[in-house]
Amino acid sequence: MNFTLKIWRQDGPKDKGRFEKYKVSDISADASFLEMLDILNEQLVDKFQTPVEFDHDCREGICGTCSLYINGRPHGPDEAVTACQLHMRHFKDGETITVEPWRATAFPVIKDLMVDRSAFDKIIQAGGYVSVNTGSAPDANSIPVTKKDADLAFEGAACIGCGACVAACKNASASLFVAAKISQMALLPQGKVEAKERAEAMIAKMDELGFGNCSNTYACEAECPKEISVSHIARMNREFLNAKKDSEK
Amino acid sequence: MTKLESKIPEGPIAEKWKNYRDKQGLVNPTNKRKLDIIVVGTGLAGASAAASFGELGFNVKVFCIQDSPRRAHSIAAQGGINAAKNYQNDGDSVYRLFYDTVKGGDYRAREANVYRLAELSTEIIDQAVAQGVPFAREYGGTLDNRSFGGALVSRTFYAKGQTGQQLLLGAYGALSKEINRGSVEMYSRREMLDLVMVDGSARGVIMRNLVTGELERYSAHTVVMATGGYGNAYFLSTNAMNSNATAAWKAYKKGAFFANPSYTQIHPTCIPVHGDYQSKLTLMSESLRNDGRIWVPKKKEDAEKIRKGEKKPTDLSEEERDYYLERRYPAFGNLVPRDVASRAAKERCDAGYGVGPTGLAVYLDFKDAIERLGRDAIETRYGNLFQMYKKIVDDDPYETPMMIYPAVHYTMGGLWVDYELQSTIPGLFVAGEANFSDHGANRLGASALMQGLADGYFVLPYTVQNFLADKINEPRLSTDAPEFEQTEKGVRERLEKLINIQGEHSVDHFHKRLGKIMWDYVGMSRNKENLEEAISMIRDLREEFWKDVRIPGDIHDVNSELEKAGRVADFLELGELMAKDALEREESSGGHFREEYQTPEGEAVRDDENYMHVSAWEYKEGEQPQMHKEHLEYKDIEVKTRSYK
Numbered sequence: 001m002n003f004t005l006k007i008w009r010q011d012g013p014k015d016k017g018r019f020e021k022y023k024v025s026d027i028s029a030d031a032s033f034l035e036m037l038d039i040l041n042e043q044l045v046d047k048f049q050t051p052v053e054f055d056h057d058c059r060e061g062i063c064g065t066c067s068l069y070i071n072g073r074p075h076g077p078d079e080a081v082t083a084c085q086l087h088m089r090h091f092k093d094g095e096t097i098t099v100e101p102w103r104a105t106a107f108p109v110i111k112d113l114m115v116d117r118s119a120f121d122k123i124i125q126a127g128g129y130v131s132v133n134t135g136s137a138p139d140a141n142s143i144p145v146t147k148k149d150a151d152l153a154f155e156g157a158a159c160i161g162c163g164a165c166v167a168a169c170k171n172a173s174a175s176l177f178v179a180a181k182i183s184q185m186a187l188l189p190q191g192k193v194e195a196k197e198r199a200e201a202m203i204a205k206m207d208e209l210g211f212g213n214c215s216n217t218y219a220c221e222a223e224c225p226k227e228i229s230v231s232h233i234a235r236m237n238r239e240f241l242n243a244k245k246d247s248e249k
Numbered sequence: 250m251t252k253l254e255s256k257i258p259e260g261p262i263a264e265k266w267k268n269y270r271d272k273q274g275l276v277n278p279t280n281k282r283k284l285d286i287i288v289v290g291t292g293l294a295g296a297s298a299a300a301s302f303g304e305l306g307f308n309v310k311v312f313c314i315q316d317s318p319r320r321a322h323s324i325a326a327q328g329g330i331n332a333a334k335n336y337q338n339d340g341d342s343v344y345r346l347f348y349d350t351v352k353g354g355d356y357r358a359r360e361a362n363v364y365r366l367a368e369l370s371t372e373i374i375d376q377a378v379a380q381g382v383p384f385a386r387e388y389g390g391t392l393d394n395r396s397f398g399g400a401l402v403s404r405t406f407y408a409k410g411q412t413g414q415q416l417l418l419g420a421y422g423a424l425s426k427e428i429n430r431g432s433v434e435m436y437s438r439r440e441m442l443d444l445v446m447v448d449g450s451a452r453g454v455i456m457r458n459l460v461t462g463e464l465e466r467y468s469a470h471t472v473v474m475a476t477g478g479y480g481n482a483y484f485l486s487t488n489a490m491n492s493n494a495t496a497a498w499k500a501y502k503k504g505a506f507f508a509n510p511s512y513t514q515i516h517p518t519c520i521p522v523h524g525d526y527q528s529k530l531t532l533m534s535e536s537l538r539n540d541g542r543i544w545v546p547k548k549k550e551d552a553e554k555i556r557k558g559e560k561k562p563t564d565l566s567e568e569e570r571d572y573y574l575e576r577r578y579p580a581f582g583n584l585v586p587r588d589v590a591s592r593a594a595k596e597r598c599d600a601g602y603g604v605g606p607t608g609l610a611v612y613l614d615f616k617d618a619i620e621r622l623g624r625d626a627i628e629t630r631y632g633n634l635f636q637m638y639k640k641i642v643d644d645d646p647y648e649t650p651m652m653i654y655p656a657v658h659y660t661m662g663g664l665w666v667d668y669e670l671q672s673t674i675p676g677l678f679v680a681g682e683a684n685f686s687d688h689g690a691n692r693l694g695a696s697a698l699m700q701g702l703a704d705g706y707f708v709l710p711y712t713v714q715n716f717l718a719d720k721i722n723e724p725r726l727s728t729d730a731p732e733f734e735q736t737e738k739g740v741r742e743r744l745e746k747l748i749n750i751q752g753e754h755s756v757d758h759f760h761k762r763l764g765k766i767m768w769d770y771v772g773m774s775r776n777k778e779n780l781e782e783a784i785s786m787i788r789d790l791r792e793e794f795w796k797d798v799r800i801p802g803d804i805h806d807v808n809s810e811l812e813k814a815g816r817v818a819d820f821l822e823l824g825e826l827m828a829k830d831a832l833e834r835e836e837s838s839g840g841h842f843r844e845e846y847q848t849p850e851g852e853a854v855r856d857d858e859n860y861m862h863v864s865a866w867e868y869k870e871g872e873q874p875q876m877h878k879e880h881l882e883y884k885d886i887e888v889k890t891r892s893y894k
Contacts, residue, residue, distance in 0.1 A: 051802075057490055057491050085637070111807040125429045150383050
């Protein structure tokens with residue numbers, strides 16, 4: 001297959017950036033999108049040009065490193081995958097494909113298609129955990145958890161922290177990311193102890209870091225490679241309201 | 250010759266760890282604040298260690314190569330984590346997990362370490378559950394288990410096919426908690442490019458900031474490396490793209506011995522290679538062998554027709570299928586250990602029974618399981634894996650059998666460590682896949698997560714503290730010290746040398762060629778002639794690389810080509826040591842199969858008389874490395890021929 005690529009190039013955080021066009025040919029339909037970019041970069045190295053920088057690591061859809069906005073959609077046109085699991089068979093031969101980095105104030109561009117997502121780490125550091133020290137845990141089976149709650153908690157816990165939800169949202173809201181963690185913890189007895197403090201702290205941090213608010217467009221759910229449901233946002237809102245009610249008492 | 254002191258504590262095996270802890274040195278809380286620990290790597294071992302050190306009150310600096318500690322490659326582990334909880338009442342015990350692990354490792358692991366690992370396994374599950382790790386549960390609310398290769402009990406805890414992710418996020422949560430408390434400072438997008446030695450001890454690191462390209466110096470009282478394995482020496486593996494051996498290799502060159510480099514694990518169930526543009530291989534979890542049955546056609550004609558697309562696997566009746574694992578190993582069947590399953594797949598494909606367009610694939614079939622349990626049950630157990638397969642191969646494994654083939658997955662070898670996980674460099678501790686301990690010549694499935702977390706949560710907090718108990722009067726070291734200056738200079742010069750070559754070929758060009766040599770000659774099946782050939786080919790390739798590699802861009806900038814170049818340069822040295830170790834070990838043990846040493850049926854033949862030892866290699870500048878032996882003694886397990894028949 002042959003493609004024309006329109007790729008966002010930006011030398012650094014302060015550079016204005018621009019689109020550049022490249023052509024790649026004889027690409028196998030079974031190649032992944034990132035393998036297609038590898039081929040492009042090999043071509044650029046051959047011509048003494050600077051390769052396109054993009055974040056990637058596990059290439060099996062679980063590390064959450066890849067972060068490409070392809071033809072106007074986070075992770076491209078296929079459903080429930082990250083860009084590393086997107087294959088060229090989902091494109092038309094001869095198509096022009098536009099590739100951009102995540103676009104959000106809270107995720108500044110580092111270079112080309114690489115962005116800085118450390119804001120997500122900061123939100124987790126604000127309270128996205130159970131405060132239990134090593135060695136002080138009771139026997140794992142001492143607290144039964146209903147299968148339903150465990151499975152639902154797992155759904156939230158499956159978040160890979162890629163940031164597609166933020167990139168998809170017109171407000172660049174991190175609500176789905178934050179909700180997935182708050183919800184996972186609130187559903188489990190181990191996480192309930194700190195549920196209120198956690199909801200307040202994480203949401204405050206999200207606001208502080210420049211993420212927008214949720215206006216219920218559900219774009220995040222549609223683009224989430226792990227198909228995390230917006231119902232977690234509803235649970236987060238309940239947790240947050242309860243926490244506020246309590247702290248105002 | 251340096252003598253390898255494994256420092257195994259006194260007493261019966263079940264009391265050794267307790268004896269160690271009863272007598273070890275401790276540091277009081279005020280002094281802990283004055284002591285600094287560097288942790289490199291934030292996978293299961295690194296993140297859990299850093300969090301636990303922080304909780305104890307030490308000052309911790311932790312580094313990762315990724316943009317966030319949550320993305321370390323432990324995240325990709327699928328199937329599960331072993332623990333001797335015996336929740337299933339099926340006869341499991343600490344001893345049995347210990348026994349299975351030593352046997353699975355083909356009697357090439359250190360008994361005392363493995364026993365401690367089995368002992369600590371139960372605490373890991375408690376810790377993870379307390380952190381909110383959502384393991385699979387039964388309807389009654391208790392934890393569910395499944396079986397993995399090399400065991401006759403169900404002791405594997407799991408969270409769908411994302412167990413590594415969930416455990417890593419648990420450890421990442423603990424790490425985040427400590428970062429928030431201020432006990433741990435986190436540095437991401439940093440790559441360790443050298444170890445700084447002061448008076449013969451590890452006292453710091455040189456990091457390259459992967460965003461600015463600048464070199465940075467960090468000092469501490471001790472350095473813990475949890476930097477993963479070296480499977481990417483093969484280019485194609487299930488490792489992440491950025492997984493590399495550079496940190497370990499630098500430590501080796503500073504005096505840390507490298508143990509058993511030839512012990513690599515080729516995992517039997519990966520999606521087969523489909524093109525030369527391919528960048529990595531994807532694992533299909535071993536847990537699938539709980540319900541999937543592995544087969545190839547009984548008749549070569551059928552295999553040929555399938556390869557040509559004239560027949561489909563579903564056209565073949567039961568009688569026309571050869572369930573070769575069940576046939577060869579009736580006791581363990583499809584759940585034989587990885588090395589055994591991989592070799593059996595290769596044997597069938599080499600004999601002409603392979604399927605898929607290349608003939609290098611076998612079937613993993615869920616037809617019977619779907620008939621027995623229903624499609625929904627299979628979806629609950631393996632849904633994400635089936636989805637992943639479908640996305641990659643564009644074929645529905647609910648309808649037609651999966652095609653799989655072995656691929657490089659894990660390295661049992663690594664930096665040599667004693668019982669305390671300290672390398673031959675004082676003050677340098679090594680944890681997780683980066684060290685060689687516990688798995689011998691072959692790792693059992695669901696044991697890597699167990700080892701990483703045992704090392705990080707429950708071993709290092711004790712042993713590192715024991716080391717630091719002697720350092721309470723040691724002042725902090727300035728990074729202006731000449732040792733830092735000197736080491737940084739060496740790193741800078743090497744980077745400049747690399748970027749100034751400006752040759753004809755890209756880094757990947759060389760990496761792929763190295764990978765092909767490694768896979769063909771130092772892969773699943775090895776022999777003297779090929780290994781000698783490999784050593785000479787790798788030497789030539791290394792020379793060519795240093796004359797002809799082309800790296801565009803600047804040192805003082807984001808430059809992933811430069812990053813890769815440094816790693817490949819190190820793989821080109823490590824690859825030779827892997828081949829050398831494989832050549833020297835004239836026996837077949839675990840993942841190391843020498844064609845000269847096999848039974849007429851093709852089973853591996855060990856040589857306990859001459860090779861029941863760890864081969865630990867010492868770097869010698871300008872000379873051949875020197876091999877030291879740590880003899881292995883088995884007092885609590887009877888050494889037998891490993892049989893799964």
